[in-house]
Amino acid sequence: xxxxxxxxxxxxxxxxxxxxxxxxxxxxxxxxxxxxxxxxxxxxxxxxxxxxxxxxxxxxxxxxxxxxxxxxxxxxxxxxxxxxxxxxxxxxxxxxxxxxxxxxxxxxxxxxxxxxxxxxxxxxxxxxxxxxxxxxxxxxxxxxxxxxxxxxxxxxxxxxxxxxxxxxxxxxxxxxxxxxxxxxxxxxxxxxxxxxxxxxxxxxxxxxxxxxxxxxxxxxxxx
Numbered sequence: 001x002x003x004x005x006x007x008x009x010x011x012x013x014x015x016x017x018x019x020x021x022x023x024x025x026x027x028x029x030x031x032x033x034x035x036x037x038x039x040x041x042x043x044x045x046x047x048x049x050x051x052x053x054x055x056x057x058x059x060x061x062x063x064x065x066x067x068x069x070x071x072x073x074x075x076x077x078x079x080x081x082x083x084x085x086x087x088x089x090x091x092x093x094x095x096x097x098x099x100x101x102x103x104x105x106x107x108x109x110x111x112x113x114x115x116x117x118x119x120x121x122x123x124x125x126x127x128x129x130x131x132x133x134x135x136x137x138x139x140x141x142x143x144x145x146x147x148x149x150x151x152x153x154x155x156x157x158x159x160x161x162x163x164x165x166x167x168x169x170x171x172x173x174x175x176x177x178x179x180x181x182x183x184x185x186x187x188x189x190x191x192x193x194x195x196x197x198x199x200x201x202x203x204x205x206x207x208x209x210x211x212x213x214x215x216x217x218x219x220x221x222x223x
Contacts, residue, residue: 006032006125007032007033007034007055008032008033008034008055008056008121008122008125009034009035009036009052009054009055009056010027010033010034010035010036010054010055010056010057010058010121011035011036011037011038011039011045011048011049011052011054011056011057011058012024012027012035012037012038012039012058013038013039013040013041013042013044013045013057013058013059013060013063013068013071014038014040014060014063014087015040015041015060015063015064017040020038020040023058023087023117024038026114026117026118027118027121030118033118033121036052036054037051037052037054040063041063041064041065041066041067041071042063042065042066042067042068042070042071042074043065043066043071043177045057045059045071045075046066046071046074046075046078049075049078049079049082050078053079055083055125056083056084056085056121056124056125057075057082057083057084057085058085058087058117058121059071059072059084059085059086059087059104060086060087060088061086061088061090061095061099061163062088062089062090062163065177066177066178067160067163067164068086068088068099069098069099069102069156069159069160069163070157070160070177070178072084072086072099072102072103072104073102073103073156073157075103076102076103080103082103083105083124083125083127084103084104084105084124085104085105085106085107085108085120085121085124085130086099086104086106086107086108087108087109087110087117088107088108088109088110089109089110089111090109090213091109091111091134091135091138092138092211092213093135093138093139094151094152094159094211094213095107095213096131096135096138096139097139097152098154098156098159100129101156102156105123105124105127105128105129105130106120106123106124106128106129106130106131107130107131107132107135108120108130108131108132108135109132109134109135111134112132112133112134116132116133120132150195150196150197151196151211153195154192154195154196157178157188158188158191158192158195160178161174161178161185161188161189161192162192162204162208162213163213164177165189165192165201165204166204166205166208166209166213171185171186171189192204
């Protein structure tokens with residue numbers, strides 16, 4: 001049997017319904033692809049993965065509540081054979097590095113042509129590591145300066161907590177979302193600042209914006 005023509009069932013994870021609708025329409029037109037479930041956050045994605053056991057998960061990273069990185073880690077813990085493809089607006093290679101560390105097989109930016117996403121799904125189905133060309137180029141050209149090296153020292157959990165901190169999430173909210181104690185959040189918050197060489201949350205936010213981990217528009221919307 002030609003594996004490239006085997007049925008591919010897909011769990012689509014994105015917090016924007018209109019985005020899911022557009023990409024569901026695109027994927028359903030492919031003769032061997034079928035979107036069997038949709039989720040709007042990481043927690044829902046985990047539950048739907050357990051229910052449907054799709055062959056591929058197409059996962060956004062930045063979502064309200066439990067984000068994509070945490071969801072990837074949880075799904076991989078549940079099923080180490082899970083095939084997860086990140087589909088994100090973020091073009092910072094640090095997101096791709098953290099996604100693959102969490103267990104994703106690939107990373108495609110939303111600025112890519114639709115054909116790139118379709119090809120990436122086929123490659124992820126064959127368990128091939130796949131990157132959109134803009135991310136591959138960014139990784140190749142990245143200068144490993146102090147800031148980049150510091151970001152790469154963060155664990156997946158630390159990176160996810162950093163993302164939530166700069167979105168102005170409270171420690172209690174982060175603890176509830178990630179199912180950890182507020183003390184663990186506080187300790188991780190301290191470790192993140194130490195690793196990134198900043199002394200305050202204002203400096204942490206400025207650094208996150210500078211390194212394209214978050215933009216001002218996202219912060220305004222979150223507020």
